[in-house]
Amino acid sequence: MNKVPNNKAWWLVLPVFLLVAFSAVVPMMTVVNYSVQDIFDQSSRYFVGADWYRQVLLDPSLHDSLLRQFIYSGCVLLIEIPLGIAIALTMPARGRWSSLCLIVLAIPLLIPWNVVGTIWQIFGRADIGLLGATLSWLGISYNYATNTMDAWVTVLVMDVWHWTSLVALLCYSGLRAIPDVYYQAARIDRASAWAVFRHIQLPKMKNVLLIAVMLRFMDSFMIYTEPFVLTGGGPGNATTFLSQTLTKMAVGQFDLGPAAAFSLVYFLIILLVSWLFYTAMTHADKE
């Protein structure tokens, strides 16, 4: 049978295109315009070429927060993806326990970002917080406000608590979509639990894992509210991530030009890494 290509369906994309144009493309163009000018007010602005880019790319404090950001996002992915898969594998497949698990898992996802920060801020306090008080009762010195390592661990654990559920729920839906015949065939072949995981469950979960990895990477790379509420970027600059540095520059100091240049570099990093993830994961089985 000959298929006739009909491109008229593209007209149906037009509303979305207009919406995205106004919410993303026009602001983005404006940012590009800002990044090549020194703007004092509406009537006096001067073209400076690539000067802001040069300043931003050579700024050591930005290098530091970029490095911190990569370490943070790397840790988030390394913890949340395997943990989410493990939780999804151990969850009951059907019955009332599975509903209960789903509800319990969904609760952290419903909590707004700034509330998550506040919850952990109190949770970690040595005088009134359950975690902080328990740790000091056990004789472990723990203070996320003064100790760099404690601050890092708290910010990480907070993100793991908030978002591992998302990975687990996605993997759970992927696992439920595997037909029973695959498991029956595996039983006939006397496949080990590991072989079932490696050759049936993992390949079948690939698509949801792709979404999970992309969402967690982009979200953790743009993280702002939780560390801002919890540690305010401190102690020192230990938990100041990229978006906080950017906000300080754009809103705190009102350096629109450098902030615009920096946000475009930020955008290019996210675009590149997301594209690499996507390409690597979608092309892995084609070869």
Place this chain on the structure above:
Amino acid sequence: MDWMAWTLPTAAFFTAIALLLVGMTFAELHSPCIERRGFLPIATTRGDRLFIGLLVSAWVHLLVIGVTDWSLWVASLLSLLWLLIVLRWG
């Protein structure tokens, strides 16, 4: 449009991008492209190659600004060359 703070170079840049997209649409209508394998390690369509070309070009510009003190025109020329190569043989 004044609030967008347009400058001539950025306007030229976005016009070029828009023309590229329109051009790609007409090229697709004229001769629909088939996914193929060039010197890049993955099979790509024409649009994929344009995306890869533009993304790498952006990074070439950032590299030239950040690492060297060459003129930006060097980066632009290198990018144009890269874009042509990747679209033809990528």
